[in-house]
Amino acid sequence: MKKIKRKIKILICIILNRIFILIFPLQKNKVTFLSDVRKVMGGNLECVYEYLDDCQYKKIIALKGDHRDKRGFIKKIKLIYHLSTSHYILLDDLSRECNYLKVRKNQEVVQLWHGAGAFKKFGWSRSNTGEDVGPIHKGYRTYTKAIVSSDDIRSCYAEAFHMDISKIKATGFPRTDMFFNDQYKENIKKSFYQRHPRYQGKKIILFAPTYRGAPVSKATYDFSKIDFQQIYETFHEDYICILKWHPALYNNIQRGYVEIPDLSQYNHFYKDFSNYRDINDLLIVSDILITDYSSVIFDYYFTHKPIIYFAYDLDEYTGYGGRGLYFDFYDYVYGAIATTTSQLIEDIQKREMYDEKRQVFYQKFLSACDGQSTKKSCEWIFKESA
Template identity: 60%
Template sequence: MQFMDKIKKWIRFIMFYCFSCLYSLKYPMKDNKVCFLSDVRTTMGGNLKCVYDYLEDKEFERVIEFKADRRVRRTFKDKLKLIYNLATSHYILLDDFSNAITFMKVRKGQEIVQLWHGPGAFKKFGWSRANNGEDIGSIHRGYKKYTKATVSGQGIRWCYAEAFSISEDKIKATGFPRTDDFFNSQYIENTKQQFYLEYPELKNKKIILFAPTYRGVKVKDANYDFSQIDYSKMYEEFHDEYVFIIKWHPALYNNITMGEVDAPDLSQYGDFYRDFSSYRDINDLLIVCDTLITDYSSVVFDYVLLNKPIIYFTYDLKEYTSFGGRGLYFDFEEYVYGKVAYTQDELFDAIQCNELMESKRAVFYDKFMGECDGHATEKTCHWLFGE
């Protein structure tokens, strides 16, 4: 079965590449055309939206090629449209990897730009995982086709150069566009007002946002050890004062919705547990929450800009960071600007503590987010489009 799957994949690759070559010969590349490409979303959001909106009153033709999940197959007609848009776009912008980049023929002068979906550099990805001892199989070859990539701080350019297997001079620290909103006090106030208009029942509650990354070697295998949370005890301890909002990683949430992973049924706890995984943009949730619980997720980088308590629930730290595990770019302690909990009891204590750790927060910001200043979208677009 695996052999046949490989044959089918090669057939798809050859067909895609042949049509890509044909369209490159038949149609000219348009200097002002920008293709926004994602295999993990159906709606515009994140860094892609920031750039898309910035170009609205500029003389650019913007096209969108999105699909919800990499396992979703485009129809033949949609695939031809995708190939045409890729072949004729001067700029192709991504915020995650896409197999279409591997399959396509890159034209002379074409810009394949990775804006990535998370700032900072936490858990290893791409070619950085090649020597971790993990059984990850093949590594996405489209990474090497990137002509440019942006990052949130100067000190992490090397991490992305290693992950994409491209030279460091192709990586520029322009900041992270979606964090611009965190520097806009009116935006923050409007976000809170809109959120509580939609969810008035949460207005008089403190909000714990639980947003861990997934476990699993590959995205398609994304899972989580749900048993690490004592949901009954959490409810007993905090339901009077708090509401517990869950935001599963998109890869894990896709597996949950597709029936590949069984998430716990928390309906017995009334409105204490609220699943906001379908809430596409996490920025709003970071703004309204009072405390964030996460682990090795890149959300720690966005969150540092909001100056609120954070808890790292890293029950599997040794396994996750050791040889054969996912691995981190820096020592775990360099990512910490809040309480670390390894057990359920430590997690409860950390929630009640609400410690900010100001000095660690400042060091963290300088190292990972130093170019995030409220003007990242403008800096990114100036670098990409020469304006």
Template identity: 50%
Template sequence: MKLMRKTRTAVRVVPFIIINRIVSMFIKVKENRVLFASDVRKELGGNLKFVYDYLPESFEKVVDFKEDRRFRRSFMNYLKLAYNMAVSNYILLEDFLDYTAFIRLRKGQQICQLWHGAGAYKKFGYSRQLNENEKIKIHQGYKRYAKAIVSADAIRACYAEAFSMPIEHVQATGIPRTDIFFDNEYIIKTKQTLYQKYPIFKDKKVILFAPTYRGTLVKDAAYDFDSLKLPHLYNALHEDYVFIFKWHPAAYNNIKSSNLEVYNLEAYPDFYFDLSQYRDINDLLLITDILITDYSSVIFDYLLVDKPIIYYVPDLNNYSGDRGMYFNFSEYVYGDVVTNWSDLIDSIHSEKMEPAKRLQFRKKFMDACDGEATKKTCSWIFGIFC
């Protein structure tokens, strides 16, 4: 099995390496060419879209996406990616892209990591090697990053450790996609669009359930669906609330690819809604009245909405010990923590806010997110001021 896996990797990577090296020998790096690359995106979105839209026309912008990391590119698309990575002066990512480990990094080229999540919650990258409970191979491309951005000055060291890079290469610019929380025109327009599509959301309070996935690797991403007591939640809440599911993209891709019937919502057409097809969650946060999550980085973005949050963590002891967190779990909490569905219902009704904890949380994790993150990010990476 291990030999077969190595053989498949070689078949995939060797042509990429050859083309990348040939192109590097004969074609110069294009100074203003920016490659936006992802193995987990179908279309432009997130931090990549905000930077793409902000850059002036003097930049040549190229997009190379693949929807799901488990899907293979066609042979021609492999060659196209090899070419793009060879000639682009800037390579922008928001997740890991394994081909960064195989390119010939040329003079002046910069691989810049815009990372998809704000804050610093679950350990990732080289930080996971420090956890004795995990035996995992770390992506070597991390070490080739020239720059990375974070949402607060206090967590720069976390990302420097994760990417094995000097801390001065990590800048607290804020997270570009959080600029929407400071854009009243965008907020009004987005709410109107969602309310037109789902009129019931306007008449009831919206609960958004957005947990992270369980599993060491993306291919194993899953969730304990049995921990959700759908009939009980419906009976207790359906008169005043609607309940939206937004699964982590990795778990959602696994659900789709394996055709799993994780639950049946047909009996609750006016209460439960699965909107996991929305790749980026921030638009949904704008209409959310109560967020239920756990160890997901959505807690950082949602702080800017200033609405109640509940941490539903029936597996808290196991999860924090196995995966590891950058800080003690209590430092991430600015709402109720519950471990069973009965307490979850009580917490939903109480809609508790924790002003002091919110202020402390913002200072530690989100102080660079001020509505100008895209501008600051582009200034840091490209040296432009628009």
């Protein structure tokens, strides 16, 4: 019965989309900013939104925090209307709204994506890992353009989106521009410590791993692999540790699907910032990052601070049946690798920088990011299609 209802809803969306196309013209310079994974504007979407002149462009915002959240009936109809009549539709992740969309002549559906580089396999690339991705990712066929952070990874996105590589351009990622703006970084630090004065004088460890499991609705993490008490006992006098769970994992924690350890006895050391607006702000204020296979490694590169990869399940994660990576894991590494809590503690204490690896990493994954990525992206998306 659920499948029948779902098919009926999709059919209604298709019919409404086609009716709106017949009745209403494409509205020149109307831009819809669409995301099913964020409640507030952020990342590449926000950078482009702020760059565009309000007088020249009509900007529509259509956001929700989770794929599973439902838009109300009226909101859904309005969204279909906006998608049917917008000259430009900009996304930063998968949106199933594209599954029923018929792309009109001169209409642009542009994937800005949410993470720089090309780390974990996504989209159609995941069919090589044994996962059935067809029903989930068929909306990718609507994309007319996509941006990436370097020329070397255009082929990865072409595979993931089933797009001709000529439609993918290395403009750099707009969200990285902030790291080239010294005044912006100083303002972020000042604002952060005004809101959290107790953190003054403490070094900040940012723990931001990605999730495990597929599909994204089953996102989880094996918290037993890390000894939170041992880390507290070693570092609590000089550090605080900010926890930033991946949005998919955090959504499942909030829904009660995933249980996290009770860290209340260490509440002066561990701070959960999972609902913080933008992780890039946390990258700026942190002193060291602990992550694993997360695309946060690409943004963090520009902070010029130590990074540790806590990869306790490397073989499982990268192998067939796991998530899979586009390149060998060690191509992504410009910091220490730890697989146990003891190694993690030792690497935090060492704080090594691995300068030679950093340069190779930049050339492969981030060479188009130069502080002008928003400008370059907008010129390609809007001026070349005007």
